[in-house]
Amino acid sequence: MGCVKVLSAPKWGFEAVCMPHTKGGLVLNNLGSHVIENILYKISYPVLFPIQTAVECALILHKQIAPRLDEISKIVLTTQEGVEKIMAGGGQAYQRLDREYSLAYPIAYALLRGHLRADSYSDTNAKNPFLQQLMGLVEVQISPLYTKEAKEPHKRAIPNALQVFFKDGSSTQKVEVKYPLGHRFRREEGLSALQQKCQNALKEVYPPKKVIQIETLLNDQERLEDMDFNCLCDLLSFV
Structure with a gap:
């Protein structure tokens, strides 16, 4: 079956x-309860999970490379085996789907803009000439250590490292992030970010008074668990 x-x-x-x-x-x-304990929450960036940490590396490097965009010779991504197979573009990514499943696009965008949001994948943003240039400079190296750590049951790491090289021979430091926000090793940090994400989402769709009511309920676990489901649905309705 x-x-x-x-x-x-x-x-x-x-x-x-x-x-x-x-x-x-x-x-x-x-x-046992391995699956539940190791759930990955996608909290921060609208990008495939294998490159969540690569985007985080790019954001760390953004301020360093922003004044020197035209001096960049290559962008080296060190990653685990298999990630390179999702790379849909070192050149232009004409269709939105190409951009959303690209390895180079979100990394280049985060380096260029210092953020990555849903609207970062729009056709308008994709036409930026510096973005197209940066995408073409992304090179991928496979790390046996990263591949090993990604498969180890007690780690289940999602490691990536990023380093930017310039035409004069200089480079940034190599920035490494092994566990994304939302991984079990970053639960406390992830919870804080998830709460902020929830607050931002509520403010986009509910009036201020209802936002306060919902937030108050969500912060009271005992009351939330005892609440009748119909009452919860009524609170979340748009009426």
């Missing part, structure tokens, strides 16, 4: 992606 090869598919099956250390023998009864 169901998808027969969801476990055993050689490239993207659960066994190949999540349990490589078993070498063909899944021990499902040992997983």
